[in-house]
Amino acid sequence: MWIVTGEQLLLLEYIPNKSLYDRLHSHKATSSGCLSWSNRISIALDIAHALDYLHSVADPPVIHRDVKSSNILLVNNNHAKLADFGLCKLGHDAYGAQTPTIIRGSLGYVDTNYLNTGLVSPKSDVYSFGVLLLELITGMKSLHGSITLAEWTNECRKHQDVDVMMGMLDPKLNGQVNGEQLRVLVHVANMALLENSMARPSMAEIAHWISSCMERLPESHLPT
Template sequence: MGWLSGSNISLSKDLWIGGAILLVILLTIILRKLAIYVDSQAQARSLAKAQSNHKNIELSSLSTTKSIRTYALEEIKMATREFRIRIGVGATSYVYLAELGDGQFGAVKRVMEERGGCQKMFLDEVSILLRISHPNLVALLGFCLDKGEQLLLLEYIPNKSLFDRLHTSKGKLSGTLSWSSRLSIALDIAYALDYLHSVADPPVIHRDVKSSNILLINDDHAKLADFGLCKLGHDSYSAQTPTIIRGSLGYVDTNYLNTGLVSPKSDVYSFGVLLLELITGMKSLQGSITLAELTIECRKNQDVDVMMGMLDPNLDGQVNVEQFRVLVHVANMALLENSMARPNMAEIAYRISSCMDHSDIDLPV
């Protein structure tokens, strides 16, 4: 019996020791896993904080010039009624009408990745819009970068584009755009481009000047829109590094096409095409031929009667001849192959403004 009692005590002691060792092992495993979990959570919080700080820095760096409100996606959805009324289409975006309350409206540009848009292009556009402010540029009211959406809230211009006014059946229902209106619109856009090239700091090259990017306040005044292809320029008029060609066929600077070098003078070329569009009432492309190519013989002829052959027939000759000659001359200078020989937008604005001061009356030829 004594022997049996001693064995039981020894066995019980061994079980306690084994149990204690097992418990220590289990506690060690649990504590190690807990430590790993706590560490991973700390790392996740640190990463989230870093990403948040990066985003705040990124957005705050855009807001160096003027204060623009950022919107939540739900606010934009409510204002656009779930993107219900589409009022425009861009190369990488759709544009929707937004109701802002108190009878105010805005235009929401929705950048679409499936149309070639990307966050870098979106942030570049926001960055440029935050730097600029001019009566003849469409203004930025706010933006949204939320839940994968890239949205710009822009000033709403109700009267469509110059392209619509000149080239669509609906636009033509309002009657022929008068000669004086065409001059006034040209001057507004010249002022806008002069601001971008000479006043904005750093200078901005628009790279997509065309009639569909000119929004009409009314028949006499306009604003330049769509800064998605803009590029920050240089103090010099010559770019040093070739870039990917951006812009619209018929308007793109031939020197830019040949060299890949873009400068403010590339916008001057596009403005020259725009002037031809206003003079002739024709689109920038006529089949495979550009308007600049199509009109070259008429616009470079010194005989005014020959030049008048390219005038928009819808004007029925109701133009001031001297103003017509000035506008053709400015277009010719803007379209020079040698970009350095082209005038700058300040010179162009001065020429158009001066010829308008001479006579405000449309006279038959």
């Protein structure tokens, strides 16, 4: 490394596998290979842990406000990193704020409660994470014309029959998924997308459920 007096250098990590958006929706998805089911669950867990850290460990805490597939970078072995904090809100005051703010975020991912009230909270990130889960499951973009992915999948994802849930699965997976894991992830997405933001789980709870899902715990251990 060379240091030149008076000069500033911004050093960025090289990300060989691009973004999750690239891998799911662009030509790179073909050239780099389809993300396997286990890859997708692992990516979901990585981002759940990242958001839990921002909400519960970081001081001051952070609300990201723009969780989406293009802001998730894939590194070695398709581990995921959350990027782009340009819209984030910092500090404990942001958590209990009762003053509406200008709506920020990306269409299709933005919390419906935030859209209606202008009030942002950690549960706004939880909602966006729910959309991200659906994106990983279906391989579809968050917005189709004026229809959001949450709306498009509403009927299938609220069905109790795993065979019905399989109907919204990304065809590139060729059905190579664990049905019980699919049921858990869809259930977690449904909880994250609840209209009542206070009823949504925390990212710590979501991370625990996904981790348990990867261990294929029996049905009695699943979230309710």
